[in-house]
Amino acid sequence: MLPTLLRVVVAAAAVVVACSPSLVDATAAGHFDKISGCADPWGMKTCSEKTEKGFENCIIGNCSADGKNCYDACQGDAFCMVKTCPSVGVECINACGCVKATDQIDCTASTCWNQVYTCEYQKTAQDVMNFCLGFDMASLPFWPPPSDAPGGCTCNIWNVTRQETLISSHLDRCRNDQKSLDRLDTDEKKKDYKQACTCCAESAIISTIWTTCPNTKPSELGADYWYDSFLKPHDWDKCASSLERHDCADELGFSVDGAGGTKHFYQPGKLPRNGTQTLFNTGKSLSTPASGATFCWTDGSLIHTITAASFRGNAPATTSDSDGHTRTGSAVLASATKSGGAIRDRRPSWFGVGIAGTVVLVVS
Numbered sequence: 001m002l003p004t005l006l007r008v009v010v011a012a013a014a015v016v017v018a019c020s021p022s023l024v025d026a027t028a029a030g031h032f033d034k035i036s037g038c039a040d041p042w043g044m045k046t047c048s049e050k051t052e053k054g055f056e057n058c059i060i061g062n063c064s065a066d067g068k069n070c071y072d073a074c075q076g077d078a079f080c081m082v083k084t085c086p087s088v089g090v091e092c093i094n095a096c097g098c099v100k101a102t103d104q105i106d107c108t109a110s111t112c113w114n115q116v117y118t119c120e121y122q123k124t125a126q127d128v129m130n131f132c133l134g135f136d137m138a139s140l141p142f143w144p145p146p147s148d149a150p151g152g153c154t155c156n157i158w159n160v161t162r163q164e165t166l167i168s169s170h171l172d173r174c175r176n177d178q179k180s181l182d183r184l185d186t187d188e189k190k191k192d193y194k195q196a197c198t199c200c201a202e203s204a205i206i207s208t209i210w211t212t213c214p215n216t217k218p219s220e221l222g223a224d225y226w227y228d229s230f231l232k233p234h235d236w237d238k239c240a241s242s243l244e245r246h247d248c249a250d251e252l253g254f255s256v257d258g259a260g261g262t263k264h265f266y267q268p269g270k271l272p273r274n275g276t277q278t279l280f281n282t283g284k285s286l287s288t289p290a291s292g293a294t295f296c297w298t299d300g301s302l303i304h305t306i307t308a309a310s311f312r313g314n315a316p317a318t319t320s321d322s323d324g325h326t327r328t329g330s331a332v333l334a335s336a337t338k339s340g341g342a343i344r345d346r347r348p349s350w351f352g353v354g355i356a357g358t359v360v361l362v363v364s
């Protein structure tokens, strides 16, 4: 889902600034394909470009030597990079992706505050959860969106992401449950038990993606990403017998609320029918910032101070400045600054980040 969406960004962004070559970058405006609908489209553009540049510098400056080639080949798509050039360092790509995703949250909260309940914003929040290790989901602003949120998304992605996070951490507990392992007397049985934990988690992920928003196309909710990063590498196709021999719900605990509360465990090849809708936003976007002109959110010990830009409506008609730096009309009021313990800059916190949150870590 992600790469497709990101590619859409290119076309729409080009409308805003016809002659900015840097916008022909697949990730320039994050998941937003219509930054012209932002409260301050110029601000969003500038901020997103800065975020993208920071990500590129981070990959080139912090990851292994072929970071630049990988970045170019993948057009800056972090999921592509993790998949196609793991030699660059999966932890490093994720760590850079984490900074980028949180920066993009800040960009949106300050310059596109009228769209913080949209599918695009929620996908950005989902990126944060995918790239940042042990991120506290509750700390992200505007997430979950209130039910019936103005301009909200047809699927509450928060729900899907929350389930995925709970399932991932339960997988970790399951595979490392010493009490269960001690009861098994052979290595063969221990291996079978661990495989069952993995198969149950895979099935639970499928269940979440297919049933939380049953009308939505699974690919829109990350199905392909999960297939590539988790299911395929861990033999999902061979899970049928394991799922028949083990009770994922009770024996392995995946039905408990804190483990994602999965009730039905699908087997490979026996999935419910795919939904057919693409994600879309309903109703009007916000007309005033949901959290007022200024607010803070914290990410560990890092404080993000967000100041909402004044509303500039649709993209200005004058495109005299291709860089988007010179602004017509009101002065730029948007800003997002970070202060406090800069946990993202300390190398140790970067290590151990798995491709899909905790999942790969656990299984590999």
Ligand SMILES: *[C@@H]1O[C@H](CO)[C@@H](O)[C@H](O)[C@H]1NC(C)=O
Binding pocket: 054, 057, 058, 059, 061, 062, 345, 346, 347
């Ligand atoms: C990572 O890259 C950024 C941007 O180039 C730089 O500011 C930062 O110091 C680097 N961090 C490490 C740990 O090398």
Ligand SMILES: *[C@@H]1O[C@H](CO)[C@@H](O)[C@H](O)[C@H]1NC(C)=O
Binding pocket: 144, 147, 156, 158, 159, 212
């Ligand atoms: C998440 O989904 C459950 C049912 O699947 C629903 O009851 C709940 O309201 C949802 N949460 C949010 C925040 O929408």
Ligand SMILES: *[C@@H]1O[C@H](CO)[C@@H](O)[C@H](O)[C@H]1NC(C)=O
Binding pocket: 218, 219, 223, 224, 274
């Ligand atoms: C259902 O969605 C999945 C995930 O995107 C895809 O791999 C599969 O081909 C789809 N099935 C059908 C019948 O379209």
